[in-house]
Amino acid sequence: MRYEVDFLVLGSGIAGLSFALKVAEKGKVCILTKDDASESSTKYAQGGIAAVMYHPDSYEKHIQDTLIAGAGICDEKAVRITITESTERVKELILWGTNFDKKSSGAYDLAREGGHSEFRILHHQDNTGSEIERALLEKAKAHPNITIKEKQYAVDLITQHHLGEEVNRHRKDIECYGAYVLNQLDNSIDTYLAKFTLLATGGNGNVYSTTTNPIVATGDGQAMVHRAKGHLADMEFVQFHPTSLYNPLEKPSFLITEAMRGAGGILKTIDGNPFMSKYDKRESLAPRDIVARAIDHEMKVRGDDHVYLDCRAIEKTEIMNHFPNIYAKCLEIGVNITKDMIPVVPAAHYSCGGVVVDENAQTTINNLYSSGECARTGLHGANRLASNSLLEALVFSHRGALDCLNKINDVKFCKEVPDWNAEGMVLNEEMVLISQSVKELQQIMSNYVGIVRSDLRLKRAFNRLELIYKETEAIYNRSVLIPKLCELRNLIANSYLIIKMAMERKESVGLHYLVNY
Numbered sequence: 001m002r003y004e005v006d007f008l009v010l011g012s013g014i015a016g017l018s019f020a021l022k023v024a025e026k027g028k029v030c031i032l033t034k035d036d037a038s039e040s041s042t043k044y045a046q047g048g049i050a051a052v053m054y055h056p057d058s059y060e061k062h063i064q065d066t067l068i069a070g071a072g073i074c075d076e077k078a079v080r081i082t083i084t085e086s087t088e089r090v091k092e093l094i095l096w097g098t099n100f101d102k103k104s105s106g107a108y109d110l111a112r113e114g115g116h117s118e119f120r121i122l123h124h125q126d127n128t129g130s131e132i133e134r135a136l137l138e139k140a141k142a143h144p145n146i147t148i149k150e151k152q153y154a155v156d157l158i159t160q161h162h163l164g165e166e167v168n169r170h171r172k173d174i175e176c177y178g179a180y181v182l183n184q185l186d187n188s189i190d191t192y193l194a195k196f197t198l199l200a201t202g203g204n205g206n207v208y209s210t211t212t213n214p215i216v217a218t219g220d221g222q223a224m225v226h227r228a229k230g231h232l233a234d235m236e237f238v239q240f241h242p243t244s245l246y247n248p249l250e251k252p253s254f255l256i257t258e259a260m261r262g263a264g265g266i267l268k269t270i271d272g273n274p275f276m277s278k279y280d281k282r283e284s285l286a287p288r289d290i291v292a293r294a295i296d297h298e299m300k301v302r303g304d305d306h307v308y309l310d311c312r313a314i315e316k317t318e319i320m321n322h323f324p325n326i327y328a329k330c331l332e333i334g335v336n337i338t339k340d341m342i343p344v345v346p347a348a349h350y351s352c353g354g355v356v357v358d359e360n361a362q363t364t365i366n367n368l369y370s371s372g373e374c375a376r377t378g379l380h381g382a383n384r385l386a387s388n389s390l391l392e393a394l395v396f397s398h399r400g401a402l403d404c405l406n407k408i409n410d411v412k413f414c415k416e417v418p419d420w421n422a423e424g425m426v427l428n429e430e431m432v433l434i435s436q437s438v439k440e441l442q443q444i445m446s447n448y449v450g451i452v453r454s455d456l457r458l459k460r461a462f463n464r465l466e467l468i469y470k471e472t473e474a475i476y477n478r479s480v481l482i483p484k485l486c487e488l489r490n491l492i493a494n495s496y497l498i499i500k501m502a503m504e505r506k507e508s509v510g511l512h513y514l515v516n517y
Contacts, residue, residue, distance in 0.1 A: 001183075001190045004413055005030040005147075007404065008178055008192050010154045010221065011200030013040030014129075015372030015393035017136035019198050021096070022401030024145040026408060030192065031140065032152040032181060034483065035216050038133055041202045041373060042390070044214060045129025046257040046325075048100075048121040049093075049394075050387040051086035053108055057118040059084050066388060069115045069287050070381025071510035073234070078378035081359055082388070082395045089394040090122060097135035100124055101322075111322075113258045113386035115287040121387045126257055126323045132390065151184040153483045154220060157197065157228045158417055159365065169229045176228070176368035177414040182481055189420035189481065195411040196367050196404045199225070199355060200397070203373040204494040205252075206487075208348035208450070209442040212244050212255045218487040219494035221374035225355045226493050231364040233376050234353030235494070236502035237511040239384050240451050241349035242267075242291040245342065246306035247333055253347040254329055256309060258386050261285055263318060265311040267295065268341065270304050289383045289511045292346040296451045299345070308341035346451060350389060352380040352511065353501070361400030367411060369400040382510020428479040434488050437468050441488075445495055449502060454515045458503050465495055 006027030009016045020029045033039070052062050062083045067074050094100065100122040101109040111121040124131035140146050158177040161167045167174055178194040204219025205211035222232060243261070244253035261267070261284045268274050279294040280286035286294075295307050311319070316338050319327055323337075330337050354376040361369045361377075372393040379392050428434075448461035469492050476489055508517045 001188065002193065002419065003030065003190065004193045006195050006408065008032070008194035008197045009200060010179065010198065011040065011202060011372065012037045012137070012148065013042035013200060013202060013372060013393070014132055014136060014390055015397050016198060016200030017140050018394055019200065019371060019397035019401050020140055020146050021136070021143065022398060023404055024143050026405050027145070027195070029146045031146065031148045032154060032192070033148070033150055034153040034220070035150070037137055037148050037150055039214055039216055040133065041213060041217055042129045043133045044212065044252070044255065045390055046126045046255050047113060047259050048111060048123030048128040048387050049090060049132070049390040050116070050120050050385070051090040051122060051391060052083065052120060053087065053090075053110060053122070057120050061117050062086070062120060065115055065117050066379065066385045067381075069383050069385035071383055072381065073510060074381030075378025078359065082377070082379050082392055085395050085398070086391055089391065089398060093132065093135070093394065096139050098124075098132050111259045112262045114261065114282070114285045114291065115385045121259065123259065125321070126259070126325050129390065153182040153184060153486060154201070154224065155180045155182050155189065155481060155486055157224045157365070157368065158191070159228045162418065163416055167229055171229075173366065174229060174364070175366040177417050180420050182483065182486065184483060187480070189422060191417060191419050193413050193417060195408060195413065196369065198397075198400065199363075199368065199370040199374050200372045201374045203351045204491070205348045205351070207442065207445045207491050207495045207498065209446045210244070210253055210345070211348040212241055212253050213348065214252055218490050219374070220487070220490050221370065222354050222497065223490035223493035225363065225365070225370075226497060228365060230368070231356040232354060232497055233356050234501070235351065235497040236505055237352035237380070237382050238348060238498065239288055239350040239352060239511050240292040240346040242288055242295050242346050243309055243344040244347035245329065245333070246345045256326060256342060256344055257323070258288070260309065260311055260314070260323060260326065263311075263322065264314045265309045266313070267291070268308045268310050269298055269302065270306075270308065272308070272341075287383060288386065289513075292451050293513060295346055306343045306345045309344045310341045311337050312339065312341070350384055352376075352382070352384050357396065359399065360403035361396040362403060369404065371397040371400055382512065422480065425480045426478060428475060428482070428485065431484070433471070433475060434484050437472060438488055438491065441465065441468055441491055441495055445498070449495070449499055452513050452515060453502060458499055462499050462503065465492065465499065468492060469496070
């Protein structure tokens with residue numbers, strides 16, 4: 001099937017939905033999502049969204065906190081744009097129906113997390129992302145100009161090379177005409193032509209064996225842009241959340257929000273001794289990269305599988321009011337957090353790099369925009385400050401939407417795009433080859449390209465990955481497409497970019513920690 005829409009949105013989290021609501025006034029919008037519409041990283045965001053709301057907080061304080069966390073690698077212009085527009089974007093989110101927790105006085109009940117100098121995190125108990133997703137999805141489903149299609153997997157962006165043109169990496173005029181999409185309901189490959197395409201496909205946490213990301217987070221947008229010869233940057237900066245619930249059989253890993261440390265939770269070794277003072281004067285409230293490395297070091301030195309987060313000093317009423325889901329989840333595995341310490345371990349959580357965009361969310365490919373975790377705006381630098389990610393998605397989707405609306409009368413559909421050619425392809429019956437390659441890749445990345453890296457480990461990872469890449473391309477070039485095969489290809493592309501950029505950065509900074517430097 002061929003479809004024509006003014007705005008094609010790939011992804012149904014906060015980035016995709018907020019963009020869609022902005023542009024729907026001026027054209028037809030189609031949101032494609034590879035699973036159920038509610039299944040996105042947004043849904044799993046517990047802690048909240050950072051914004052300057054009240055005195056004594058200020059934009060300058062929030063800007064400085066972000067720059068410090070980013071370890072000197074942030075794009076200061078992107079930081080200033082994001083923070084100074086934070087209040088307006090959050091107010092808009094509230095107008096769209098998002099409920100944030102309030103005090104009895106009616107003021108918002110702001111939390112404080114690691115790296116923040118003030119209380120500025122708006123939250124809805126410990127499931128803020130789920131509340132935001134609910135509100136935006138309801139609003140989008142009710143809009144007459146927005147169509148949401150589930151079980152639709154974007155395979156590739158359509159650019160000049162699909163028209164038979166040779167496209168080299170240095171061209172400035174690569175254009176996006178839409179996307180080829182695998183309809184999982186009937187296994188057809190549909191052609192979506194669009195004036196503008198927004199990538200809001202989320203992160204790539206599933207390149208690692210332990211991650212808090214949902215299983216749909218396989219770096220699809222990043223891989224598609226890489227194949228289309230667009231620019232990506234900062235992929236080496238992968239944030240590991242210090243505290244995911246240690247429960248080896250569960251995927252994705254359940255997140256124990258940083259707000260629990262903000263409320264008084266203390267990290268301790270298996271034998272009950274606090275250890276963070278050895279690593280940072282801020283102790284358990286140090287930025288995530290420092291805390292994750294400290295936990296990783298303690299586990300390796302001691303030979304332990306996890307550490308503990310001791311939240312027994314937090315009032316039981318506060319736990320029930322602010323962290324009811326964490327309380328219930330821990331009870332499921334026999335841990336009563338009012339009486340027992342929580343076993344925790346670091347897990348891949350957030351990619352600070354991704355598709356390079358300008359201040360209007362425009363990528364290096366014309367008419368292609370990107371927002372959310374798959375984009376690299378420059379806000380996070382070498383390490384994301386807690387609760388800045390939902391805010392970043394809101395701000396850049398807003399700016400991208402305004403930019404598209406300014407250009408919509410100047411952009412035409414490209415009618416010459418051919419449909420997908422699947423001639424001669426056969427059904428791949430060796431699913432074990434795909435599933436085994438995914439496991440191998442995740443082990444390589446977790447063991448060699450994790451929290452602490454070395455030149456030798458990176459070289460070994462690169463060599464091992466090359467073999468998986470060649471085997472997978474051989475299968476891909478003869479097979480009828482299925483999502484698992486496409487996801488494996490995308491995980492390989494993301495792993496390659498992470499390793500390559502990690503090998504090129506000859507210093508330890510932020511989330512990229514090399515023992516050689």
